[in-house]
Amino acid sequence: MIKGVDILDLERVAKYAYQLNLNPQHKCKAFPTDYNDILRQFKNMINHPNNELLILTDHINILGVLALLVEPEEMYLEAIGGVFAENNYKAVAKEFYAYVKDNFKGYRFDxxxxxxxxxxxxxxxxxxxxxxxxxxxFRLSKNEYExxxxxxxxxxxxxxxxxxxxxIHNKFHPDVYWTGERLLEALDKFDIFIILEDDKVVGSIVTSKFSKEIYLMEVAEDKQNLGYGTAxxxxxxxHAFNNGADELMVMVDKNNLAALHLYEKLGFKKTDTCLTYCIKLE
Known part of the structure; x- marks a missing residue:
């Protein structure tokens, strides 16, 4: 049976996901490695009007966990972390996939x-x-941040x-799902900082409030090499560390050598290689 997680089950569900995420064979992308960060993220999700935190259970034991970021107006669905299952992964994943197909028909699912x-x-x-x-x-822990x-x-x-x-956002990121317009409609999910010159935006950075992940960043061409990206x-x-995060992560295209160098210079450490998949739920 698949059901939504309530506050009474929250710690048990967070511990389940935390333990599995320590194992590379079960690890999920863009997911905190600290238990308290996971607990905080899951709590935010069950308090959100659209997002869903789900478990598959046999009425006693947890068989699987799936956290979903849901954008109804855009018909967009994103697995935050992905499917966690200690045993019978394929069977558990099939159950969750059947659920999202039934409940989010027509959505894009990442x-x-x-x-x-x-x-x-x-x-x-x-x-x-x-x-x-x-x-x-790449990840940066709070105790390593300078x-x-x-x-x-x-x-x-x-x-x-x-x-x-x-x-400026759409100019630099013309092919991403999170366009500037969509980000403005989802400010409850993101922290967005901008850098100004002459009262005009010349750069910005977008960070998820839920996964503590840097999503997107850009600096105008004529303002690059001035330290704005670093700033x-x-x-x-x-901001993330001052608001309770113990770790921050970012996904960087393997061919973007400048960005790879920048994050390494700032203390981020390469922790994994991730693949992102997409499907239309028909």
């Missing part, structure tokens, strides 16, 4: 897994999901700069 989680990747292939991205996962001197005028995005933010990352990292 899920990502580290390369070592072969059972999850094999399952995504068997259902006909397409490979979207091949990225390196704050830097702030550069530029960086603030949290507010209504005054919505139009300017959308313009935006530093601001986002500092």
């Amino acid at each position: 899920a990502a897994y580290p390369r070592e989680n072969e059972q999850a990747i094999d399952f995504m292939k068997t259902i006909g999901a397409k490979l979207l991205d091949f990225d390196y996962e 704050s830097m001197t702030e550069v530029g005028n960086i603030i949290l995005l507010n209504e005054k700069y919505y139009e300017s933010f959308v313009e 935006l990352i530093n601001k986002s990292v500092k």
Whole structure:
């Protein structure tokens, strides 16, 4: 039986996911490695009006866990972490997949897994999901973070700069799901910092409040090599750690050498290689 998690089951579910995520064969992408971060993320999800935290149970034991970010207006569904199952992974994943197909027909469904989680990747292939991205996962822990001197005028995005933010964001990320317009409709899910010059947005960084993951960043071409990218990352990292996160992560395209070098310079450590899959739920 698949059911939503209530507050009384929260700690048990978080411990289940935490223990499995320690094993490379079960590890999921964009998922905290710290138990308290997982507990906090799951609590935020069950308190959100659209997101779903699900378990498959035999009425006594947890057989699997699936956390879903849900965007009804955009008909978009994203597995936060992916399917966790200690035993009979394929059977558990099939149950969850049947659930999302029945309840989210017509949605786009994205899920990502580290390369070592072969059972999850094999399952995504068997259902006909397409490979979207091949990225390196980088993580930075709070106890390894060294704050830097702030550069530029960086603030949290507010209504005054919505139009300017959308313009630069969409210019640099024309093919991503999270367009500037969609981000503005989902500000309950993201922290967005912008850097200003002459009262105009010349760069931004988007971080998920749920997974504590840096999603997207850009700096205008004529403002690059001025330290703005470093400053935006530093601001986002500092904000996340000041608001309870013990770790922050980012996925970087394996061919983006400049970004790989930048995150390594700032103390992020490469922890995995992840593959993102996508399928339309028919």
